[in-house]
Amino acid sequence: MQEYLSYFGWLFLPPLATSFLQRTYYGIFYSNNPPHPQSHKFRKHYKRIYTVVVISYLVYTIFEAIWSIQPNFYEILGVKKEFEAKTLKTHFRRLQLQYHPDKNPDAEAQATFILIRKAYDTLMDPVQRFAYDRFGPEIIKCDHCKTTREFLANGWSDFGAFYTSTCLFMLVVNFLGKGQFGRFWRFVAFFGVACMEASMILHPKSTSGSFISMILRNMPIFEQIIVLRRLCIAMFLALSHVGPIWFPSEIVDIRQELQRLELLSKFAEQEASALLVDGFEPFRKDTAAQIMLKRKMEMYEVNSRLNSHSEFKGMYNNVRQRLITNKQRNR
Template sequence: MDWDFGQQMLFWTFVPSMATKFLQKQYYNYRSSRKPPTPSEAQFHYSVIYVLVVVLYLIYSFVQVERSLPPTYYDFLDVSRNCDARDLRSQFRQMSLLYHPDKLQSLPESERVLHETRYLQIRQAYDILKEPIKRAAYDKYGLTSHDCQRCATEREYLMKALPNFLTFYGGSTVFLVILSILGTLNFGRYWRFVGLLSMGCFEAKILSSGPSSTALHVLRTLLPWRTLHEQIIMLHQLFVVVFIAVSQLGPILFPEDKRTVKQMMLELENLTNLQLKESTRSFRSAFEPFARDPVAVADVQKRMEKLAVDLQLLEGNADLTVAAGKAQMRISKRK
């Protein structure tokens, strides 16, 4: 986790709430002719504006992440990511003629230094991209592949890039554990770990798979103007942005029930007592016609006792239940 992550955390902590309060104030100033909002209406307006601000800021972060990527060897040569060897060689020759040190003697010292630096970048880029194995490794692992001078196979480049993979996911896991212990960004805590694990498995799959894998094809389709390494960098940064945004939106869209267990038990007890009172009232109203007729009361009591005995017998004997059902069907047919 670098300074960019800390900067994103800082922005996401303050910018959405400040922007929401400002926009809400401007909205109320615009509709000043209407009656002032009630506290519940103000809270609803704040939630709606806050969600819009976070979504827009999330979209802005996506664009910012894509545009803030550093230049690559393809950018130095001004070629596309899928250019072939002939186009690469032709472009290198043109740019070499343009930036070669022998043609810069008449330029001022400062410009000559800049052009010489550019020429070295172009030369280095061409030396890497003209070799198919080095180019494939650069597309997958970025400058890490350039640091491995003795690597000659895909496996060796993969082992060279493995420490960076473990460092990112190990550091991210430790950071999420610390956030969980401190109680920060509690919403979606479980799904952040699931998302990090899923992203790690996906990245391991695309780094260890061949050029014709489905995962690589999907990424090339989504962002054909970026190398695989650039797409992985974007994936890392967007994961951070998305989980912060979810932590911001979650409590607004799905507010937690802040009642304690004791409060919920009291509410359950009150509902139970209310249900009992309603049942008693219904029972009394049902038997009210028999209250002043002792003969009817005795008859109803006798029938209820018989019904209770029958139910008890039927519940304890499955065969008797089946026989009683058949007898009831025969009686109904006779009627």
């Protein structure tokens, strides 16, 4: 829950922090004549301060994700990921003597001893260690999981739940108008990260040379995945904020243009109807004039159809040319 609250902070904190910093900056350096909000200088300052705020919040989000991770079983027992069984037993016995209830009656020491025992049992069991490295301590609570396949099947449910909820979150952000910049490539990168995480779970050695694995090589895979997820979403949100400011879109909203065109067409239709009514107004009460107008309109329709026919036009031109020729001869 805390993770998603920090993501929603992206929607409100950068604009608020930028406005506050810009007012403070103008109060110090432009106290007598601050730039007008519609001026080019004001927009330039806002863009730069906004970018600094977003990058700072991005860095904070990444480090906060790393600092908020609880000590893993390797750190609790004081061993490396590639430990030897003898080394693990030595560290466990030393901690056991320090926190065993018979040696240390403190309630906190008793809770620490239970955690140490759980860490030792998990790392000594190859199947549980496999599941712990990939999915974290929650996966060990699965009572019906006994084999590697059962642990994997249970871990994939968390994988699917996270990426489904995150995809819905990104759609909500787009609906709010905050994720239009680079929308296509953001979703491509999102599914790429999902594939990378699946590869880290199934084939850790294939991703050992990746940026995340190299930077966080001392962390188990599930902790690397936690940082990767937070980094992925934080980068998406940061680009959604900074991108439209530095690269404003010049694409015209076609829906507004279509609505404007529809209004103009309705207006033109109303004007045409009004002109037609006004044009036929003198014939409304004159029956003889109506009959004459009807005949003329019928003749006009007949002539229009005949003139649109290619054969008739050819015959008409020939007859017209003969009449002109005979007229010239008679002269």
